[in-house]
Structures are given as structure tokens and as C-alpha cells.
Amino acid sequence: MKSRFTSTLLASAVAVCACLPALADGGGPVGALGAATATVIDTPEGMVVDSLYGCPKKCSKGLAEAFGDENGWKQQIVGAVIGIPTGFVFGVPYGAFHGMHHAWNVGYDKPFSGDSFIVCDK
16 A cells, blocks of 8 residues: 555656646746746856956946046056956946846746856846
8 A cells, every 4th residue: 555655656746747847938936936046046156257257347448448548558457457346346246136137037937947047148
């Protein structure tokens, strides 16, 4: 009796797990679960990417352009000296917001896909 119950339970679990990819078309409870899972991954990932690369690069280029010549070596040095630390500081909260925004937009529409777990600007 006990092994029949266990076999039935195991067969039910296999049947449910086999049809889950077909239900992952976006939206509904599966979309919300995919977005929640992507939030756990994308928020710290966005913080790292935007604080170490995205915001420092944009800040230093923007400052070099604001100082006159975007391609001038003096403007680039001053832009990097000021822009990299500033971009690092402001990149942490911006990256957290950016990662969370990406997770809830892409993770809800395409749950558990590769696109929902990679934060990048296209």
C-alpha cells in the first residue's frame, strides 16, 4: 500500500514537472515566480555591472564632453579622475534599480529564460 502511494505521488510529480515549460509562456503565476527568481539574481548583478562599468564610463565621458573636448586628453583625464569614483558611488543604487526593473519586465514576460537573468544595455 505504501509503495503504491509513493509510486503514484512520484508519477504525479513527474507529470507536473514535464508540462511546466509549456506553462511558462509569460504572465500569470508563472510569470510572477519567474520575475521573483530573476530579481534575486538581477539586483546584485545590476549593482556590480553598473557600479564597476556602466556608470563610471558614462560619468567620465559625460564630464570630458562637458569640459569642452570629448577626445581631448586633458578633458579625459579630469573626467576619469572625477567621473570614475562618482560613477561607482551612484552606480550601486542605480544598478539595484536597473536590475530590479529588468527582472520584473523581462522575467515576467519570459520567465526562466536566459534573457531574464542577464542585465545589460542593448
